[in-house]
Amino acid sequence: MAPALSVAPNVYDAEPIPEAARAEIDRLLQSGDLFRYTAPEDAPVALLEREFADLMGSKYALAVSSCSAAIFLSLRALDLAPGARVLIPAFTFAAVPSAVVHANCQPVLVEVADNYRIDIDDFAARLDDDISAVIISHMRGHTSDMDAIMALAAARGIPVIEDAAHSLGTLWHGRKIGTIGAIGCFSFQSYKLVNAGEGGILITDDADLVARAVIMSGAYEHNWKKHAVKNGGPDGQNDPELELAFARWQNMLPLYNMRMQNLSAAVIRPQLPEVARRVRDGRANHDYVADRLNASAWIEVPDALGPEERAPDSIQFNLVDMPSDDHARAFADAAAARGVKVQVFGLSTDNARAFWNWNFIPGERPELPQTRAMLMRACDVRLPARLQKPDLDFIAGALIGAAEDVMGEETRAYGT
Numbered sequence: 106m107a108p109a110l111s112v113a114p115n116v117y118d119a120e121p122i123p124e125a126a127r128a129e130i131d132r133l134l135q136s137g138d139l140f141r142y143t144a145p146e147d148a149p150v151a152l153l154e155r156e157f158a159d160l161m162g163s164k165y166a167l168a169v170s171s172c173s174a175a176i177f178l179s180l181r182a183l184d185l186a187p188g189a190r191v192l193i194p195a196f197t198f199a200a201v202p203s204a205v206v207h208a209n210c211q212p213v214l215v216e217v218a219d220n221y222r223i224d225i226d227d228f229a230a231r232l233d234d235d236i237s238a239v240i241i242s243h244m245r246g247h248t249s250d251m252d253a254i255m256a257l258a259a260a261r262g263i264p265v266i267e268d269a270a271h272s273l274g275t276l277w278h279g280r281k282i283g284t285i286g287a288i289g290c291f292s293f294q295s296y297k298l299v300n301a302g303e304g305g306i307l308i309t310d311d312a313d314l315v316a317r318a319v320i321m322s323g324a325y326e327h328n329w330k331k332h333a334v335k336n337g338g339p340d341g342q343n344d345p346e347l348e349l350a351f352a353r354w355q356n357m358l359p360l361y362n363m364r365m366q367n368l369s370a371a372v373i374r375p376q377l378p379e380v381a382r383r384v385r386d387g388r389a390n391h392d393y394v395a396d397r398l399n400a401s402a403w404i405e406v407p408d409a410l411g412p413e414e415r416a417p418d419s420i421q422f423n424l425v426d427m428p429s430d431d432h433a434r435a436f437a438d439a440a441a442a443r444g445v446k447v448q449v450f451g452l453s454t455d456n457a458r459a460f461w462n463w464n465f466i467p468g469e470r471p472e473l474p475q476t477r478a479m480l481m482r483a484c485d486v487r488l489p490a491r492l493q494k495p496d497l498d499f500i501a502g503a504l505i506g507a508a509e510d511v512m513g514e515e516t517r518a519y520g521t
């Protein structure tokens with residue numbers, strides 16, 4: 106048996122970047138070739154786009170500066186009218202409503218249940234003909250009921266954008282998350298499965314959408330020609346549908362310059378073959394800790410939905426039967442004293458995932474009692490795929506012990 110750890114595992118450090126990145130970065134530094142459109146073909150960013158599209162089984166990919174930029178460009182690619190209403194979950198990262206506001210649209214928030222997934226009844230109720238698009242954030246990798254969402258959206262002809270920033274490797278009925286909606290957006294920010302510091306990518310099978318997004322991302326003049334080869338096909342054939350789309354939008358769209366540079370692609374590409382392993386280890390780690398936590402009377406890790414195969418690098422759980430916010434705070438303090446940092450989403454000051462802090466959204470302050478109640482008891486703990494069993498035991502033990510510290514006393518005091 107592995108010895109018990111006496112110090113808390115470091116859950117913040119990322120994995121080292123694969124060694125293969127080094128030679129490519131050196132080559133780029135030597136040549137100074139950092140801009141994606143300098144090389145006539147096969148720039149690292151263009152190669153990344155083809156590799157990522159192949160990995161996901163989608164027709165097109167566009168690498169950009171962040172997932173937020175990918176979401177913004179997706180909304181602009183859909184050509185929504187100024188002020189268009191866009192449905193988003195009330196539990197997401199502030200970057201999502203921000204991208205909607207940036208695209209000159211109005212975010213409309215939907216209730217999220219205590220399993221962190223969109224409340225489908227509330228979604229159906231708010232999805233009226235005044236809604237022009239839907240963004241589904243698979244928050245912390247939790248997948249909402251995509252069957253219901255796609256059916257409801259399709260019935261009204263409303264496009265769905267998947268914010269899969271934190272869901273690379275997640276499956277729904279065996280289908281890759283990010284390939285279900287019209288567009289899928291992913292992040293390469295350091296806390297996500299693939300780490301380039303910053304970066305994002307969008308995928309789609311729609312030539313018109315990707316042509317618009319490519320141009321607006323900053324493919325000025327005829328730089329779109331460097332996007333025209335379809336999936337690097339062996340004959341290097343151009344995709345006629347895509348060429349027509351580029352011709353249609355030439356000079357018709359603003360340039361927002363949200364391009365990715367070659368160094369980022371050099372850091373990302375050698376991580377793509379690591380994705381499957383990170384997903385496998387992250388899921389095993391998560392499920393091991395979830396099983397242990399569920400044995401506590403005061404902690405509940407919600408189940409995945411039936412069709413969902415998760416790719417977690419963190420764990421979320423609810424505090425149950427804790428009578429007050431002070432108890433939940435005391436739990437977080439007790440866990441910290443035991444060496445594990447817990448964030449209760451709704452209780453930390455200025456949390457960017459608490460909808461009541463999104464004061465930049467124009468109009469009335471929405472109230473979403475169900476989501477609010479969930480956020481007041483929902484906890485977040487990082488659980489990177491590289492952790493080993495003694496690390497996991499330390500974290501699970503600290504969390505169970507912290508709940509006991511706070512609630513055990515109480516139960517003993519009043520339980521007799």
Ligand SMILES: *Cc1c(COP(=O)(O)O)cnc(C)c1O
Binds near residue numbers: 244245
């Ligand atoms: C990280 C994250 C984003 C933002 O990604 P960036 O690449 O940092 O812009 C958006 N949505 C979700 C759900 C995220 O986790």
